[in-house]
Amino acid sequence: MRILTIILILFLVGCNSIKNIELQNSPAGTYILRSDKLYQALSDNNYSQLELNPDGTFKLFKAEITFSPVVEQCEIASKGKWTVLSNDLLELNSEDKYLKQKGFEYDLKKENKFSQDSLYIQVNFPSDYHPVRLNFHFNNNNSKSVKTNKTFMAIPKSMHLWDRKITANLIRFSMDADVSGTALYRGRILFSIFEEYIDTEKYNCLTITLPYFDRCFLEFEPYQELIYIKDKNKLQWKGQVWEREIK
Incomplete structure (x- = not known):
């Protein structure tokens, strides 16, 4: 009985260790598109950040309006689900691909x-x-x-x-x-x-x-795209480098 208890404890510790490693290696997080452009909201890359949530959902946020007159726009450009395909690739599927909006x-x-x-x-x-x-x-x-x-x-x-x-x-x-x-x-x-x-x-x-x-x-943007995982803190997408926000 004591041996079974020890085996169970070791099994649970092992599972928790695996989960911790997976969480550490997961690309989930908020990635910022660094820009020094005052009129980023008027550029071809009108984005500020990509939010990859741990539950497998994502939100792509538009750039903040930092000039006058204010341009009316929605805060979120797109949203949906993301999945890891390999060590260096993840895929975005916007919600229009799997539900009726x-x-x-x-x-x-x-x-x-x-x-x-x-x-x-x-x-x-x-x-x-x-x-x-x-x-x-x-x-x-x-x-x-x-x-x-x-x-x-x-x-x-x-x-x-x-x-x-x-x-x-x-x-x-x-x-x-x-x-x-x-x-x-x-x-x-x-x-x-x-x-x-x-x-x-x-x-x-x-x-x-x-x-x-x-x-x-x-203005919702549809996506079914691949994103390159440059390293644990950087993504390569839309010809730009997106950096993970370190809190």
Whole structure:
């Protein structure tokens, strides 16, 4: 019995030692992108730090605004999960790779009003900031699509939908980010919202509300990338060296 107790104690001590070694060698920590640029937030590398949490999640933070006038931006550029692939490589997978983000959530209100000759669509965003183009495709026919920057439209049924004897029309709604005038864009371009059959004779007025389609969702940066582990305190990523914050 005494021998078994000793063996159990040695086993537990060994396990704890292994865990301590793993923790010491783990790349988990906060890595700072060192920069002396006053306008880092306007540079190609608009970042301040990469946070690799012990639970396997990460957050990529944007650079702090240190000049006037203040540029509106989200604090977090991206977030998701990280995994170690080898002694010198780790991988980032942003959350859009494994879950459906809240920004895609929508509410569709169907009504019947106004003239039956048209289909009326109103799209509501949570703020006035929505630099996107709205795309509506009908019955998988690209020649019957509507692309617009307007949030309200009256679409003639005779031009875009089936003959009115066929009341169910397949409507696909997506949006494209407007990147005109942008030198470097790291966010997503296409946002597919829904594809649904709708009885456009019974419901000729659609109100689409996107409660979480805000700036942070729109500018979220998708990643499925490898990062080189330079040494225990440095990462090499985006052509830059990121240094571990020593506390």
